[in-house]
Amino acid sequence: FDSRKPSEYIASILLLSSLVARRPYSLHNYIDWIYYLTSDGRRFRHACDIVHRFTADVIQKRRMTLSNLGQDAWLKPKQDKTKDFIDVLLMAKDEEGCHLSDEDIAAEVDTFMFEGHDTTASSLSWVLYNLAQHPHYQDQCREEIQELLHDRDIEEIEW
Template identity: 65%
Template structure:
């Protein structure tokens, strides 16, 4: 669920609409969600400090800072620096947590046997670690503990900041376009038809077409990942006669030859306007065999959080805190992404 308890408490304390840094709140939300879905672990990091979550956040900061310091590009120099030592400690914390979970599950699987282990999981959803433990290749070989840990760490590290950025910019765009925000809200209410918003089901997420259009348009206008690195292995002739030469690399959000209208218009992604469009015309999750491993997960999470949030809060721009974009590993802002939250009448 969205961090609504925290927001309601802030609104109550302020006695009215309250400004919140959406990037900060939603980053903790996505970290909390990932820990639950990957490890079946309740971190409660939205209410209290978690050593593991603190290490993930520190790694994100250190990676960006290393890119900005030329001397730190050399690995042995970086390892000797204060930042390098902090990076090593944070990595050890993250790797130790993941390895302990994987090893504990592996021992349980080996002790109980395959069938008994599966039977013991009936009645609850399997998490990411469970699925990886059961994965086999075409020759029947399972993944090693190290392979599973690497996949889990990748999903965790790459999945929190990107989804938080996507969610924050979605709410930013809906705050600046209240008619679209209200249309999303009515779509959620019509779907639920008297059910509490907390009762939204997995199947419901595919029945939010306009909300999905709003998410896609937000990803087009404010993509969390602003560049996709690909290199042409041969000359590519375009239909208009132009040639992309061999060796060309990089496709970015700000490429001058690709027109990107700065107007937020979800109708670009209506079924009528999407008909006949190349699947490579919109690639917020990259494309091809190396596309984003978590794109379905991210889209489902964004739909769920949007539904939970819009059903209970009106979102407005915060005029006291203008938003200035800043590109790091993801699309962030200089001083946070602040929006005003106002509880809707009759909100439970």
């Protein structure tokens, strides 16, 4: 597994976020074939290729591992833990009892990674900004956290 890939993947996700936010500001960018001729359009396609290849590679490797070990053997060590998102998707079945295709799983993973990253960052920024603007609520949050953590050892705290 190439150690460069995760950072290249993350950089591509960040680039895609910025390109998507910038695209609506130029009228010619609304027409796909024109947009793809621009430098931003070429960078967008290249970043999409990186993201799709990375996702496909992860899905293929996990599916192979799951297939080789079998579902029960794969899940046994994870019995009391939360399953990975990819594991949930690999084991999911549709209404007819068929497993999701690699393309279906990739679409879900890409949506989760792309939208989840942007939404989480925006939400956290908004919450922190508002807490900074309203010290009373900041104090209430601090008191509630201290109350919840009262008499608990920090090592036993889990999400």
